[in-house]
Amino acid sequence: MTHTPQSHPLLPELSEAVQSGLPTAISDLGGLVRIPSVSWDGFDPAHVAASADAVRGLLEGLGVFDSVVVSTAPIDADRTGQPAVLATRAARNGKPTILLYAHHDVQPPGNADDWQSAPFEPTVRGDRLYGRGAADDKAGVMAHVAAIRAFTQVVGSDFDLGLVAFIEGEEEFGSRSFSNFIVQHRDELAADVIVVADSDNWDTETPALTVGLRGNVTFKLTVATLEHASHSGMFGGAAPDAMLATIRLLASLHAADGSVAVAGLTSREATTPDYSEARLAEEAALLEGVHPIGHGPVLSRLWDQPAITITGIDAPTVVIASNTLVPSVTVKVSARIAPGQSADDAFRALEAHLREHAPFGAHLTISDVDKGNPFLVDTSGWAVAEATDAMREAWGREAVQTGIGGSIPFIADLVEVFPDAQILITGVEDPDSRAHSPNESLHLGVFHRAILTEAVLLAKLEGRA
Template structure:
């Protein structure tokens, strides 16, 4: 029997154990954003720590500093026995979860329930399944040989769902322990349950506040209306310059790749996004590219006189907030400057436009020709018996850039256990059990392949 078949048998034999472990993880309401669940977050970290300890790893719970004297959430570090000459692989996942509105769920969010081929519960997929995949893959390899093919360090974060405020400091505090040749992040998506995926790109983010002023104070709309346009109208005209007639971003210099490796069915997109009937989707690039590798700009907030407080007066000022999703591989700070320059240079009728950058977050772009990505694609394809594809994610995962900054010689590989039906962050979150098993086998195969280098 070859190694692939042996690992497949080992993973298959451990399926019920994995489902039980995932159910026990779901049962701990480790909601990171709610102080009332601080004890549950501690309990979750201790439980995860125990699981890696049972594998024979040196496991402990650690906290990083958010600022001097202020500690972050509990995280788990676990290390295998070091074998000289073998590469080191860091396995990442997180044990904190999003809050729930139990009234919107079809079952108790913190009681795992298997229905069909899916296990339902908060954190079942994001990211309890990531933890279970790591444990299952390591168990399968340990059954194959007393020695793991690589040195392994595990980092299970406890504050990913609240923005990882202590992440960077945590990496610095534990730099020597966490240093690795390859970092595997198990917190992303597959294209479908049946088609595995390498996450090849993540868009960055820029949050920008804009104020438009036309008057020093409000004036009567009858006495002065006509020559003077109100600040809301001027803001609207300014906002309209951000896109062309087809809905493509019109700000110069933001870049973008209009082609995607996969074909995103428009019907599926419309259904999943709840877009209303009759709305024509904006943009001219491939649909998947519009979400993954092209820039996007959205107004996410606006301050103006409310209808309830309205009077017959011309509004002198209007403020709005833009969320800019940046193209993978571009510098978010440079994008922010380009958007600011566009806004100021397109001020309608010479109104005063002032801007303030509130946030910049980095993008991520994998080297699809690298040895690590090639190994990951092979492992996914072998486990699923279906060719793996490269996909993007429209949102940002800033900690990946922090990994790259802290360990510039390490290759970061982003994979995951989610699929379009997962409903992460929403009601009725669930994990495909088929994906759970395949992802476990894929990670075991990847670690075996990395060790054979």
């Protein structure tokens, strides 16, 4: 006999509460989007502080937490991290504790001319809300807030489930104080289940639970060949300029098909869902006639193989370029590391490759190294089963277990400090959200279903013996 999963008895009431609260949730999200809380160096940290204060107000307004504070932790002896918000409510009568994570900082907006509407002015067009942070990850913040609102509207404020909300303020700038923060607040952050609302869904109608994450290694690479610029007509053709050396060196990182060609970077063997190159071309916005790179199943390339991208370059611009040999060029290298390999090992492989392939005896300097380990979720725990049931009930479809090409390096830190906690990586994004890019947006139907999923999950955990 086929087993038919039963919906949670409170699903109708929770659905009504989420639906009635959706306009308020969207309005509150818009208020957060208006705060330009870019956590990168060079941007005003007062905006991140204002964002933290706004999040604190939202969590205090729920009326369920014993404590809501804004807190910072050191990065090192000389620097302090951006403000995070920490809210706690102790569990009672043997109930589990759930930690809800998101981040309130955002990426820089980039060129304002590339946006169809102002990046920090939330704008609804069709079924999407546009704005920097509308999806990544202020929608994650509001999914937590709105889910707790709906849950307490249905069950009341006198419940036994333990609740922790941890809303970070520097995820987009490498979570530099994260490891110190969770050690500093170890007791307050301890939980049985950790929900990280910072991933995406299979599409706008199908939920996903992320179970695999690539790691990352990023650094600045400076290639130098000359002590100073020299006349390109007098010395070009004999003296190697840094741009030529940089182009040759960067080209060595990839094979002819565009796959990574660095010895020592590993791949993971795993079965992936069907995903066509045509779908990749559409979702990644390939220009007509441009074909995908790499080999193997598309999702293997995105989830289980390494990737290397040059995300920035410092060199004379075309406008100010003179007829000289460039003495040095600096680039930003961003490598994604397949699950199963440590970021330390990957960095050693990258550094060895670059030094071995430096052309013409070019001098290399590597600086500002940032590393994050990949992660695989243990899907055998009861929390995964509860979460996938909650997704099915909220979305009306079974969840897809996915990997993700991006990285959330701090999850490895969470596992190290809280090894017994079960990790659930969820999200409010979809393939068209364009996180980090101009015209970032949130699909409002996905937002609705993500809130309902979490409200149902809270009810399920409250009911656990």
